[in-house]
Amino acid sequence: MLIAEDEKIICEITKDNQTVIEERSLVDTVYIIKDQIRDLQLDYEKLKKDLEDERKARKKLESTVQKSMQSSSPGVLPTANLNHNNHNSESNP
Numbered sequence: 517m518l519i520a521e522d523e524k525i526i527c528e529i530t531k532d533n534q535t536v537i538e539e540r541s542l543v544d545t546v547y548i549i550k551d552q553i554r555d556l557q558l559d560y561e562k563l564k565k566d567l568e569d570e571r572k573a574r575k576k577l578e579s580t581v582q583k584s585m586q587s588s589s590p591g592v593l594p595t596a597n598l599n600h601n602n603h604n605s606e607s608n609p
Contacts, residue, residue, distance in 0.1 A: 523542045528535055540548075 524539050525542055525545050527538050527540055527545065529538060530536075
C-alpha cells in the first residue's frame with residue numbers, strides 16, 4: 517500500500533543563484549505545483565488582456581494618423597499603408 521503522505525521526493529530548487537536540495541512530501545509537491553499553475557494561468561490572462569489592449573491602442577493610433585494625414589492634405593491620398601507593419605500579429609496570440 518502506498519500512502520502519499522509518507523512518500524518523499526527530493527527537489528532541486530534555485531534561489532538567488534544558489535541550488536538548494538529539499539525533501540518534500542508528494543502531497544506538498546502537488547500543492548506547490550497546483551499553486552504555480554494557478555499563478556501562471558493568472559499571468560497568462562493578464563498578458564492576454566494587455567496584448568488585446570495594445571492591439572486596440574495601435575489600431576486607434578493608426579486611424580488617428582491616417583485621419584490626420586488626410587486632413588493635412590485633403591487632395592492627396594496617403595501613399596503609405598499603415599498596416600504594412602502588421603506581420604499577421606493578430607493571428608499569432
